[in-house]
Amino acid sequence: MAEKTARNSDGGPHPTPERDARVILSNEPGSFAWGVLANRHPALIEQVRDAFPYGPRQHEALDALLEQNNNGVIEPLAPSESDHEQWSVWGREFFGRSWFDAPFLWSESYFYRRLLSAVGYFGTGPWQGVDPFAPFKRAELRGTAVDEELRALDALADVPADERATALLHASVWGNRADLGFRVTEGDVTPGAAADDLVADDSAQLWQLLPAGTGVTVAVVADNAGRELIPDLILIDHLLLHRHAERIVLHVKPYPYYVSDATTADVVDCLRRLAEAPGEAGRIGSRLWDAMATGRLEVRAHPFFCAPLPYEEMPEDLRAEFAAATLTILKGDLNYRRLVGDRMWAETTPFADRTAYFPGAVAALRTLKSDVIVGLEQKTLEALERSGATWRTSGTHALIQVRGETGRSR
Numbered sequence: 001m002a003e004k005t006a007r008n009s010d011g012g013p014h015p016t017p018e019r020d021a022r023v024i025l026s027n028e029p030g031s032f033a034w035g036v037l038a039n040r041h042p043a044l045i046e047q048v049r050d051a052f053p054y055g056p057r058q059h060e061a062l063d064a065l066l067e068q069n070n071n072g073v074i075e076p077l078a079p080s081e082s083d084h085e086q087w088s089v090w091g092r093e094f095f096g097r098s099w100f101d102a103p104f105l106w107s108e109s110y111f112y113r114r115l116l117s118a119v120g121y122f123g124t125g126p127w128q129g130v131d132p133f134a135p136f137k138r139a140e141l142r143g144t145a146v147d148e149e150l151r152a153l154d155a156l157a158d159v160p161a162d163e164r165a166t167a168l169l170h171a172s173v174w175g176n177r178a179d180l181g182f183r184v185t186e187g188d189v190t191p192g193a194a195a196d197d198l199v200a201d202d203s204a205q206l207w208q209l210l211p212a213g214t215g216v217t218v219a220v221v222a223d224n225a226g227r228e229l230i231p232d233l234i235l236i237d238h239l240l241l242h243r244h245a246e247r248i249v250l251h252v253k254p255y256p257y258y259v260s261d262a263t264t265a266d267v268v269d270c271l272r273r274l275a276e277a278p279g280e281a282g283r284i285g286s287r288l289w290d291a292m293a294t295g296r297l298e299v300r301a302h303p304f305f306c307a308p309l310p311y312e313e314m315p316e317d318l319r320a321e322f323a324a325a326t327l328t329i330l331k332g333d334l335n336y337r338r339l340v341g342d343r344m345w346a347e348t349t350p351f352a353d354r355t356a357y358f359p360g361a362v363a364a365l366r367t368l369k370s371d372v373i374v375g376l377e378q379k380t381l382e383a384l385e386r387s388g389a390t391w392r393t394s395g396t397h398a399l400i401q402v403r404g405e406t407g408r409s410r
């Protein structure tokens, strides 16, 4: 069924004003969030089931999760799970309710946590640590599309540094379209689109925050592995090579999440893919490999990256990490939802206001794949609405939004 933009509870076409922006739930049939739970989650369970020779225990657990997602209520984790206590706190208000009645951000996050339990990822048996999404990630990384994208770097090697910087920034933004969770129901989408499809573009401000030769630290909060992480790593190499940053901390997920989200194992696979490639891609790969060895590039996997919470509720240690960076770059749709809050904000709500709590300067690089959006100019919003396109959720549009240390007026 076609997914449409979620509407206000009164059925009106526009989101509510900021003062009472409602939390996105999944209980409105036909809404985008409803479609994710009703269509995407069941399809994903079947894809995972078919991708491994699981035994009866996993099949039964997947059946139970499917039934609960579709018709049942949210149940707590088994007391034997090591994070049972943590999720009891996070889920206190939601256990016993339909998955569709919990906040969309919470129920999606918990779905992935439960899927990992179902396949024995956290157990003590032979399936411990086996990433249920690995076959999909691996197939994408080995695909010919990646070969072509890597070959295209040869043509970029000799262009002036500022043009190269823009091209690499855009590749990182549009790389976010290559998201395997999104493809479960949306089909294949090829990254790479026109600058016209950027609904907001603060890239000039991003580069102003990172002048060459300043020796600063940048935090990059990764999103998907494979065709998104490769351009992210290439951008990271550019930042290090041209000394827009002296050190980069790449934050990844501590365990498999939202299908293709990057873990440390995915970083290793992508670095290897780059390092083994011919030409410029191979040179980038070996520079990054060296940067890992010297600590100029460091990977972290904080547990909060798999929490069902907005960044406004981040723990102190992560807050201190971001505060110490000159700029934190957040990749992707889910990070955006967590950054600004998963609510139906008025679209012209200033990005600087929604991110004022964030410790230090922050940039969001995202293709639009869910209803949340802030920071649009009124005229941009009107043009998008006039176009009749499903611009909020189809991944055809993207944004680069930046808030400097002191915030901005827009």
Ligand SMILES: O=P(O)(O)OC[C@H]1O[C@](O)(CO)[C@@H](O)[C@@H]1O
Residues within 6 Å of the ligand: 036, 108, 176, 179, 181, 182, 223, 224, 258, 331, 332, 333, 334, 335, 337, 369, 370
């Ligand atoms: O990989 P990304 O860009 O974070 O996108 C994940 C998005 O996919 C969805 O799970 C469904 O589109 C969204 O809910 C989520 O925001």
